[in-house]
Amino acid sequence: MAEKVLQIRNLTAGFVTEKGFVRATDHVSLELDRGQTLCVVGESGSGKSVTAMSVMRLIDYAGGFIETGEVLFSGSDLVKKKQQEMLKIRGNRITMIFQDPMSALNPVFTVGDQIAEALRIHKKLSKKEAWQTSVEMLRRVGIPAPEMRAKQYPHEMSGGMCQRVVIAMALACNPELLIADEPTTALDVTVQAQILDLLRQLKQEFGMSMLLITHDMGVAAEVADRIAVMYAGAVVEEGTVKEIFEQPRHPYTIGLLKSIPGLEGERGGELYTIKGAIPPISQLPRGCRFHPRCPHAMDVCRQQEPALIASPSGHKAACWLDESELKGTGASAASASSQTPKVTISSKTEVAL
Helix, strand or coil: CCEEEEEEEEECCCEEEEEEEEEEEEEEEEECCCCCCEEECCCCCCCCHHHHHHHHHHHHHHHHEEEEEEEEEECEEHHCCCCCHHHHHHHCCEEEECHHHHHHCCCCCCHHHHHHHHHHHHHCHHHHHHHHHCCCCCCCCCCHHHHHHHEEEEEEEECHHHHHHHHHHHHCCCEEEEEEEECCCCCCCCHHHHHHHHHHHHHHHHCEEEEEECCCHHHHHCCCEEEEEEEEEEEEEEEEHHHHHHHHCCCHHHHHHCCCCCCCHHEHHHHHCCCCCCHHHHHHCCCCHHHCCCCCCHHHHCCCCCCHHHECCCCCCCCCCCCHHHHHHHHHCCCCCCHHHHHCCCCCCEECC
16 A cells, blocks of 8 residues: 555635634545645635645644644644644645745845755755755756856746746755645746646656646646545545546536647637636535536535545545436536547647547
């Protein structure tokens, strides 16, 4: 059995507002095997980033807190640890890449100094050793002339270059777990592909596990071993990449897949969208939280919330529709037939939609 580097169990976290405590995640459970990549996908407001912040215990600094649940990292519950203890883990054994590389870097320090700081704090390296390691890390993430670049400030670099610096900073201490929160959102398509290739390469090189948060199903197909689909604070489906793309069991997942743009020859038609909008977490509907937007909603969907049930293969879904019936609607909704061309998401991944 594979070793679990991260186990999130029934995590409920949120923020205190004028209306009281508002849950941003609702009994979220996820597992990540050592050396694997788990992608958490979903629309904005689905609870992806709050889940990541809870693992890092950064939610404590954002006006929120963890109400219930466990976050087991190599068997140790991070929820029970004090922030003083988390300082030894965060940035060392667990690191994070944030959405906007420019805001993640301090504008008044050189990038070399910022990478060296973590090395001096966590690895107790001398100033000279930390600087040399910083230059080497810049070289490993593909930055040309790293000796010169290490002396530059963030504003002297492009967005793609700054993202490589942030990756170098995150990997400098050789972490066991890397959390990447929308690491390519602020980058153009060409640079995005380069960053994804770099993350895949470094993950293998460092032998680390990765929790990748994204709203882009194409990115998930590119790098994930498993995919968890979140909606309105809860996990509604989880499975391998093959299971999610070829046999989606939840209507929300099917909608996300249908929203992927088609081939060049198919352009000109209307892009599919999931009708409606994700509800505020403080105003969730009764029953299934997706039923107001679901084209297959039944009476039971409006009355009772479905549990996340696993098939014998481990493919989980929270939907009242019968599995065989849902596969039929999935095939119809996604137009999965031998006559339908495949959508090439990357040079390595083709998905029949």
